[in-house]
Structure formats: C-alpha cells, structure tokens
Amino acid sequence: MYQTNYHRPSSVQEAVKLIGGAAEGKYLAGGMTLIATMKQRLAAPSDLVDLRHIAELKGITVNGRSVRIGAATTHHDVASSAELEAVCPAICALASHIGDPHVRHMGTIGGSIANNDPAADYPAAMLALDATIVTNSRQIAAADFFTGLFETALDDGEIITAITFDAPAKAAYQKFPNPASRYAMAGVFVARRDNGEVRVAVTGAGSNGVFRHQGMEAALAGNWSPDAVGNISVDASDLLTDLHASAAYRAKLIKVMTKRAVAAA
Amino acid sequence: MAKITMTVNGRQVSGTCDDRTLLVHFIRENLGLTGTHVGCETSQCGACVIHMDGLSVKSCSILAVQAAGSSITTIEGLAKDGELHPVQAAFKAHHGLQCGFCTPGMVMTAVDMIARHGSNLDEATVRAELEGNICRCTGYHNIVKAILAAAGEMGGVRQAAE
Structure with a gap:
C-alpha cells in the first residue's frame, strides 16, 4: 500500500472540508473494498477521510412504510433491524448475505452504493425499490444515480448521507453467487407495489452495471407468479461474459433468479 | 506517522x-x-x-x-486465569484443528457467533456463518461440532447463572 494521510471528522461538514483540501482524497466508509484496492495498489489516495465516526450518517428510521437508512449503517445493522424487517424483510435478507459476518460488521450501505460494483447487491435493491439517494447537497433518484461500471452521479467531494424509500407490498432478492468469490453472477431484486406496479432490477450480469428488465416487469404486473416470466426472453447481448460465465448463461440465471425471487416474495 | x-x-x-x-x-x-x-x-x-x-x-x-x-x-484475550475459554476448550475436545493456522480466526469467529445467536445456534447457521473463514485441514466437521458444543455449554452456563 502506498502512503496515505488519515483523517477522522465528526461531522459531514468537516468531512467535505477535509476532502476539499486534499490532493487526491477519498472517503473511507467501511473500507471493505477501498482498503483491499489500496493494498493491491490499484488505488492510491493521498488522503483518507473516515466516515465511520459521524453520528448523523448512522441509524435506521421507519415511519409507517417510509424508510430512511443512514449511509454509514453497516450491513449487519440493516440485516438485524427489527423495524426494517417488519416493513421490508427483503432488504434485511439481502444485507445478511453480503460477504461474510466480519465484512458485514464493517461494510456500509452508502459505501456499497457509492462504489457501484457491477456485482454488488444493494444497487439492485435501490433500483427496484425506487429509492432516493440523499447526499450532503441534493436528492438523486436511484434511476439517475447508477451511471455505469463503478460510476455514479456523485460529484467530487459529495457524500451520500442516507437512502430513503417507501416499503413495497412485496419484495425479495435472490442471487446466484460465484462459488469462489460469492459475488453475484446474477442477482435479481423484485418489488411489487399496492397499485400493482412491479420493478425487476438485475445486478452482477449487465455489462453496464445494474439495470431494470422491463419485459419481466410487464409480465409480472399482469400476473404476479413465477410462471409469468416463463416465456420472457432475456437478451444476452448487453450481458457480461467473463471467466465465470458467458452472457447466455447469465441470461438464463436472470430468469431463474427472478422466478425464485417472485416465489420468495 | x-x-x-x-x-x-x-x-x-x-x-x-x-x-x-x-x-x-x-x-x-x-x-x-x-x-x-x-x-x-x-x-x-x-x-x-x-x-x-x-x-x-x-x-x-x-x-x-x-x-x-x-x-x-x-x-x-480469551483465556482467563490460565483457564481456556469454553470455545477454545471445545476446539481442543472435539479436535477442531490440525495445523492450527486458521484456529485463532475460527475461535474469534465462533465467540462472536455465539454472542449473537446464543445457544440457539444450529448446524446450518454455523456453516453459513463460517463463510469468511477457511480451513484447509479439517473439512470443517469438527469445527462445527466444537462450536455447537461450546454454544450449548455457554448457553447452559448463562441459564445456570440467571
């Protein structure tokens, strides 16, 4: 790892100021991706601004069906929140299957979303739940937030402070993890609203990152059952091919994961 | 610095x-x-x-x-007054190690797991929670046995103390 300078602010305002004064600063949330990347010398930030000690970034609030999750809330805290479990158990289940217990004790929802790894789980949930990404300066709809592989709409120095969404009537997430890395080779989050609107978001498979599948959404809006997607074909042309799976295989996985998710919702 | x-x-x-x-x-x-x-x-x-x-x-x-x-x-920091922690004792009793390289991490993981789940731990949970710990000797069977035994014993101790 190259040399770096560590800072520990206690407020969002202080964090923004610190990053503004750094040559090539980076925010450090749980660090479960960033520290590993720095060890490989694939990242070499001059300064690290630690967000783990900012109280205003933490905590889960549920008001009726309206949910707010602070950006520095760990996967462990999302997975074990009784309040959240009562209105949106799907997001608790998703968080409980990220990495391993030790990673879940450090990794945060804001860090995962800001990193936008194409195989990360949370981006699919954000899109399917029609979540709003709240930052220190604005609110960004999930649909506008994830702009490509490891790319987001965040400006330099902008901090995600919270994620908000309205809990859907039904939702579930199913993934097919790579047997070695456990990252999703295809992960599908389905959500159905009281008005019948359905969202199907896919992670781990798109060559441009997380995406919605309109064909399956329309089929499931008409008939909310695993069989409804039986005749939908998933176009493999925009899917990833790598040493783990071909695009055609991922296309099949997406369909199977969607069926499992609908059955589980 | x-x-x-x-x-x-x-x-x-x-x-x-x-x-x-x-x-x-x-x-x-x-x-x-x-x-x-x-x-x-x-x-x-x-x-x-x-x-x-x-x-x-x-x-x-x-x-x-x-x-x-x-x-x-x-x-x-686990052993107190020369007495092994119940999880350490269970690893010894159930042969939960061979070369011992992974053992410190396994034991710390087990202690955390038991603290969160108490004596309600079942085998499926233990195996799922060992996701982040690799052992190349034991095939995990005796590690799982040791953790379940320790969870039972520690739960029992807690109940007896109440």
Whole structure:
C-alpha cells in the first residue's frame, strides 16, 4: 500500500472540508473494498477521510412504510433491524448475505452504493425499490444515480448521507453467487407495489452495471407468479461474459433468479 | 506517522505507525501479539479475525488508525486465569484443528457467533456463518461440532447463572 494521510471528522461538514483540501482524497466508509484496492495498489489516495465516526450518517428510521437508512449503517445493522424487517424483510435478507459476518460488521450501505460494483447487491435493491439517494447537497433518484461500471452521479467531494424509500407490498432478492468469490453472477431484486406496479432490477450480469428488465416487469404486473416470466426472453447481448460465465448463461440465471425471487416474495 | 491508542485485551496500549499500517500488522509487530495470523491478506481466509468494539472483523482489511480509540480483543484475550475459554476448550475436545493456522480466526469467529445467536445456534447457521473463514485441514466437521458444543455449554452456563 502506498502512503496515505488519515483523517477522522465528526461531522459531514468537516468531512467535505477535509476532502476539499486534499490532493487526491477519498472517503473511507467501511473500507471493505477501498482498503483491499489500496493494498493491491490499484488505488492510491493521498488522503483518507473516515466516515465511520459521524453520528448523523448512522441509524435506521421507519415511519409507517417510509424508510430512511443512514449511509454509514453497516450491513449487519440493516440485516438485524427489527423495524426494517417488519416493513421490508427483503432488504434485511439481502444485507445478511453480503460477504461474510466480519465484512458485514464493517461494510456500509452508502459505501456499497457509492462504489457501484457491477456485482454488488444493494444497487439492485435501490433500483427496484425506487429509492432516493440523499447526499450532503441534493436528492438523486436511484434511476439517475447508477451511471455505469463503478460510476455514479456523485460529484467530487459529495457524500451520500442516507437512502430513503417507501416499503413495497412485496419484495425479495435472490442471487446466484460465484462459488469462489460469492459475488453475484446474477442477482435479481423484485418489488411489487399496492397499485400493482412491479420493478425487476438485475445486478452482477449487465455489462453496464445494474439495470431494470422491463419485459419481466410487464409480465409480472399482469400476473404476479413465477410462471409469468416463463416465456420472457432475456437478451444476452448487453450481458457480461467473463471467466465465470458467458452472457447466455447469465441470461438464463436472470430468469431463474427472478422466478425464485417472485416465489420468495 | 500516527500515534494511536487503543484498548487491547483490557489494557490500554499506544504505538506509532504509518497511516497505511494494517491493524493486523500493528497487533503482531508493534504489540507482539502474534496469535492473530496473516493468511491470505485479501479478506478471504479469516485467520486475522479479531473483535473490535465487540464485533468480529478482519484485521487485515482495517487500518490501525481506523481502530484508534476502539476496544480490541485478540485470541490472547480469551483465556482467563490460565483457564481456556469454553470455545477454545471445545476446539481442543472435539479436535477442531490440525495445523492450527486458521484456529485463532475460527475461535474469534465462533465467540462472536455465539454472542449473537446464543445457544440457539444450529448446524446450518454455523456453516453459513463460517463463510469468511477457511480451513484447509479439517473439512470443517469438527469445527462445527466444537462450536455447537461450546454454544450449548455457554448457553447452559448463562441459564445456570440467571
């Protein structure tokens, strides 16, 4: 790892100021991706601004069906929140299957979303739940937030402070993890609203990152059952091919994961 | 360079290290506590698992400066007054180790797991929770047995104390 300078602010305002004064600063949330990347010398930030000690970034609030999750809330805290479990158990289940217990004790929802790894789980949930990404300066709809592989709409120095969404009537997430890395080779989050609107978001498979599948959404809006997607074909042309799976295989996985998710919702 | 202070196994310790120094190296090299192992150093094997403020974490994936001010427990902090911790005793009784390299991380993981699930642990949960710890000797069977036995015993102790 190259040399770096560590800072520990206690407020969002202080964090923004610190990053503004750094040559090539980076925010450090749980660090479960960033520290590993720095060890490989694939990242070499001059300064690290630690967000783990900012109280205003933490905590889960549920008001009726309206949910707010602070950006520095760990996967462990999302997975074990009784309040959240009562209105949106799907997001608790998703968080409980990220990495391993030790990673879940450090990794945060804001860090995962800001990193936008194409195989990360949370981006699919954000899109399917029609979540709003709240930052220190604005609110960004999930649909506008994830702009490509490891790319987001965040400006330099902008901090995600919270994620908000309205809990859907039904939702579930199913993934097919790579047997070695456990990252999703295809992960599908389905959500159905009281008005019948359905969202199907896919992670781990798109060559441009997380995406919605309109064909399956329309089929499931008409008939909310695993069989409804039986005749939908998933176009493999925009899917990833790598040493783990071909695009055609991922296309099949997406369909199977969607069926499992609908059955589980 | 950073001067950091933390509580390790109940004792306040201080040291100086680079901002880029990993917590596991601080624990091993600055504090001389070599029970915590460096296995893969890519956050996969779990040989470096310790507890930070009561939760299991991988000390190869955290900077020492991130842990400043926290309370750390390493494998050396488990045994009390020459008596093995119940999880350590269970690993010994059930032959939960062969070469022993992964054992500190396995034991710290087990203690955390039992703290969160109590004596309600079942085999499926134990196996799922061992996701982040790799053992290349035992095939895990005796590790799982040891954790279940320790969970039962510790739950029993807790009930008896109530």
